[in-house]
Amino acid sequence: MARYRYETDEHVLFRETLRKFLLKEAAPFYDEWERNRLVPVSFWRKLGEMGFLCPQVEEQYGGLGLDFSYGVIIGEEMERIGAGLTGVGLHNDIVVPYIESFGMEEQKRRWLPGCITADWITGVAMTEPGTGSDLANIRTTAIKEGDHYVVNGQKTFITNGANGNLFLVVVKTDPNAEPKHRGISLLMIEEGTPGFTKGRKLDKVGMHSQDTAELYFEDCRVPAANLIGNKGKGFGYLMEKLQQERLIVALAAQTASEDMLEMTLDYVKSREAFGKPIGSFQNTQFKLAEIATKVELGKTFLESLIEDHLAGKDVVTKVSMAKYWITETAREISSECMQLHGGYGYMEEYKIARRYRDIPVASIYAGTNEIMKVIIAKNMGL
Structure with a gap:
């Protein structure tokens, strides 16, 4: 296996x-x-x-x-x-x-x-209601008072937000720093810390069982001992670790694509129209040949990328390519596979329906695919 x-x-x-x-x-x-x-x-x-x-x-x-x-x-x-x-x-x-x-x-x-x-179930709290990709402009502050940081702000779209009880929170320890990213630090904040409350569990288009919530910090006193790494170095830590996060997202999208291909192949071989399996129609064959090719290309690219990452190589450009291309491809595949399922593809009892609504967010989180293209272009010297 x-x-x-x-x-x-x-x-x-x-x-x-x-x-x-x-x-x-x-x-x-x-x-x-x-x-x-x-x-x-x-x-x-x-x-x-x-x-x-x-x-x-x-x-x-x-x-x-x-x-x-x-x-x-x-x-x-x-x-x-x-x-x-x-x-x-x-x-x-x-x-x-x-x-x-x-x-x-x-x-x-x-x-x-x-x-x-x-x-401990963990989450990472970066995104704010007004700040997504523009991480340097977060507004959540953590001001040092004695042996504590006093945290004020709000985070949203936090994965594991309901089940989680230990959050890596991206904060501004120096709101006046120039350039702005130099004021960013990372604090671990435990559930039960006075001034930390959870908001509603968010109602998403897909990924329904994955709890996503809002977090609020109001004069939340966090021990200074919960600072991760050095004060003001948080942005660098995030940039270093985001590569593995994007690789994980690409990996999930690749697995979803393989799963969709498998379930659609099974369906077109058993479903009949005009007295024969719909898999015998040339349009169906061509569509699935195209999907199978994209899946194979994605798998081969990911394999080499995982090997490079395990070897400690710099994979920033390639991981950005993989995150963007594989998630976009998965979204295209979900649409094609739903179409090949006909009306049944729109029914919740068929797994393809769930895949169709679960996949689009992969091109948004862990850095939007537009940001991936910015990184690729920059590293090409543009």
Whole structure:
């Protein structure tokens, strides 16, 4: 069942174990989670018990000390169940690595063991109601008072916003800094901190079981010991870690495309019109040939990109290309596959309908695809 050149027998066993676990503990309940607009914390705890939360964390903090290639497997298998499990990858491969890379020893001891058991479920709070891609212009402030920072502001579209209880919050510790990005810092804020409240769970077009919420900070007193890394260096930390986040998004979109191709192939072989399977019509064959080609190109590109990332190479340009192209391609594929399902494709009981509404946001979050093109052009010397 190996998917990539670099996979070993250990990878194959890990994938098989995870897939069996998800078929038992997630697949039968996923529709219910979608209706409830929430993945239960009890499922997170089961993931932790099985070693599927933050397996990359060092053994001294309770982790398995595995590399990112195992995170790739977790991301793919979660996406196969449904996009509503995106929050697991965000926790494992996006938020927790900030603590691992930039946290003090005391911070690692305080938070990492709980991130592995789901006692801590993390989120990253960057986006604000008036600030998305223009990160340097965030308005949430954190002003030092003695041994605390006093935080004021609002964050929105926060993945794991309802279930989460530990948030990496992007703040302005120096609102007057020039250039503006030099005033940005990162604070870990725990649920229960006075002045921190959660707003409503947001009602999204798709990804219904993935909890997304607003966060509010009103004279929220956060211990200065919760500062991640150095004051004023937050923007640099974000730019460094956003590459892995964008790789995770591209990976999910690729998995979704493969899933859509598989389910549509099954459908056109069994569905008949005019006395024969619709897969025998040339239009259907051409459409699926085109989709299969795009899927194969995406997979090959991703494989080389994952290998480069594992080797520690600079993948900024290529990861921006992958995030933009693979998510756009997935959106095109969702539309084509829905059309090939005919009227059934518009019915919620068919998985293609869910894919169709889950996929568009991938071209918006983790940096819009327009921002990806800006980065690519800049790195081409334009």
